[in-house]
Amino acid sequence: MAAGWLRCAGQRCLWARLGPSLSVRHMVPMATTAKEEMFQFWEKNTKLNRPMSPHVSVYKWSLPMMMSITHRGTGVAMSLGISCFSLAALVLPEQFPYYLELVKSLSLGPVLIYSAKFALAFPLSYHTWNGIRHLVWDMGKGFKMLQVYQSGVLVLALTLLSSAGLAAM
């Protein structure tokens, strides 16, 4: 608020210095930072109770879109998984081998075990390969639409192969 008051004072100072030869049309308000503008944008949105424009419900889904949200989804899922594991490590009384023996005693079929390993390996593989794709983008390469689709398909293929391979180990 004080900044707003000073902004007005600053404007008047500016007018005085630049002289009467300039018309009022040429005056522009003092600069706002990107952060301030973002904050003002969201404040205005909430105040006016603006509805959000349809996006996921309206746009045709594309491979890059799906891969992007999957990258985020796998990341969040794994992060929460690690946090759960960590919490368990702090809370559970017995050592790790004890609980492993517990699972072993269930005598789960090999198909089930393979599926479980695949389910664990898949998000890790996907996030890793797509992560490398992101790092390539960060170097400024591979932004042409064809390249985006090609690298996307490559990531998917590598994910399936590595997940299958890891689950078999």
Added chain:
Amino acid sequence: TCITYSWFCFTVLQSKILLTRPIVASPITFDRLTLTRQIHTPPDTDAPSKAASLHWISERVVSVILLGLFPAAYVYPGPVVDYSLALILTLHGHWGLYQVITDYVHGEASVIVAKGFLHVLSAMTFTGLCYFNYTNVGICKAVAMLWSL
């Protein structure tokens, strides 16, 4: 801080006016575009903050380190890789979840609550992983044992 920020803005604006002296000296050749360009730069261009850009670089560095830790865990399992994984995994996850909060959580109060919760979660995760490494078999060994099922 509000007062000091206002004074800073005021003094910087003063110096900005002095810096725009060439424009002021010849008002006939003055044009709106130039003045707009001059004024619509952030007030602190004299001392730009590199925090965001350094953070971005750090995120990529951590990602690359994490990439390297996977083969390292396979080839040299042990306490060094265990504790490195604990640190790098937690950091990578923390920064990732932080971006998710920034994208989807809006409103001053919600943001503060969400970020606070995240900090607690990350602290707990790191503590738990280190505890596991110290008192239990360790991350590398645990994965190896799990996979031998």
